[in-house]
Amino acid sequence: MIGEILGDVRGQDAGRLRYEIQQLLGKKAGRRTLLARDLETQELVVIKLLSFGSDFEWDSLKLFEREAETLKNLAHPLIPRYLNYFEVNLPTIKGFALVQTYIPAKTLEQYLQTGRTFTEAEVKQIAKALLEILIYLHGLYPPVIHRDIKPSNILLGDRSGNSIGQIYLVDFGSVQTVLATETGTRTVVGTYGYMPPEQFGGRTVAASDLYSLGATLIYLMTGIYPADLPQKDFRIQFEQAANVSPSFSNWLRLMIEPILERRFSSVVVAIAALEKPQPTNLPTLVVDKPDGSKIQLTKNWDSLEIIVPSAGLEPSIVLTGVLTGLFAIVWNSFILFWTIGALSAPFPVNIPFALFSLPFWGAGFLMVYKLLFNLFGRICLRLNSEQITLTWELFHWKFHRPRPSPRQSITKLVYIPKHFTKDSEGTRTAVPPQIDIWVGVKKYQLGGISGAIKSEAEVEWLAHELSDWLDLPITNPMAS
Secondary structure: OOOOEEEEOOOOOOOEEEEEEEEEEEEEOOEEEEEEEEOOOOOEEEEEEEEOOOOOOHHHHHHHHHHHHHHHOOOOOOOOOEEEEEEEEOOOOEEEEEEEEOOOOEEHHHHHHOOOOOOHHHHHHHHHHHHHHHHHHHOOOOOEEOOOOOHHHEEEOOOEOOEOOOEEEOOOOOOEEHHHHHHOOOOOOOOOOOOOHHHHOOOOOHHHHHHHHHHHHHHHHHOOOHHHOOEEOOEEOOOOOOOOOHHHHHHHHHHOOOOHHHOOOOHHHHHHHHHOOOOOOOOOOOOOOOOOOOOEEEEEOOEEEEEEEOOOOOHHHHHHHHHHHHHHHHHHHHHHHHHHHHHOOOOOOHHHHHHHOHHHHHHHHHHHHHHHHHHHOEEEEEEEOOEEEEEEEEOOEEEEOOOOEEHHHEEEEEEEOOEEEEOOOOOEEEEOOEEEEEEOOEEEEEEOOOOOOOOHHHHHHHHHHHHHHHOOOEEOOOOO
């Protein structure tokens, strides 16, 4: 096609041949990317050509039209600008052409193929530049999701001073808008190795672009195609192949987290974490969750949740529950008879006697509550960027102990291991391990005598996780 001139044959510029093909830039099934010269402006442009052929699919035309419509509505200096869209009707080729501005720069893939390597500082510059582009795309209404971020779709301009060079995001052929998924069928597109698990199922969200970007950055750091790196539980194991700092390694792990709920929730959160990484000087406590633990811990960069379930129908709990239940029945029955008898007395003499029973009713209900909580309740500690809350939950009831407090007011994390105390008669009593999170004068406690955690391994593990997430050292008052 070199030397041929393309133009609109049916639109408002019908019959005007305008774009002279200079070079073939890329080719794949049914598509060609061409470098052309606009004979009116004498500027170079890029033409993406979708041709009808034996391998033509209507989904390809749908995506091609969506790309043209999306580019028409984008206005960002680091994204190619839409110029024209027209039908091609030549003896040798028939199809549609999308014309966009030409950016004189090589792709990151081309740089890698020539043997160029990237330092951690350079990769961070690339990451920040692309995240800022994604802030623009995801902030549109409806949000625009690229769905195919990879080295061959990222252009890198010439180096300028201390900057690695200008970064551009191109090729919106796989683009998706939220409205597109809500009003039509979903087409699975993307490139294997850079696609998050949810994208294989046709479910793509804004955080899917973060996964693709993370996989791209790992390729830049290791020089190894992401699909060729080892995986464990669908997670790319890049650490051995990449020479990166612990903080940046942690950040990359959150970018490529296969479970969507544990990935960075948005581009804004990801860029904030990149600019202010969490320290990695963690205490040397238990790192992994103890085997057999029923405690649920869910965390990402901006939230952490710990759910401690009840002990359930354990033999000791059942025995204690039966004894407590029998005593509660006897207690509440006695108070009921007392109250009925008090209320049957002449008015107003009956009022003081009835009121006298209220504290005993409270004690009776408290016994029933503790019994039910030990069987069906749970303790939930929740932290986010704004506050800390600790609730004791039974069915649909939630009791704050204490009330929520601002996250920034957390001052100290205390871990008290299992120990023994002696009473005045010298009897030793075991005190279960506990964690205290101090917020001013308030204390949020996990474990201890009143808690549901009795395992020291579990309390140590939670202390480590909290210290990591809060960036607080662990204080142990029992240490010598």
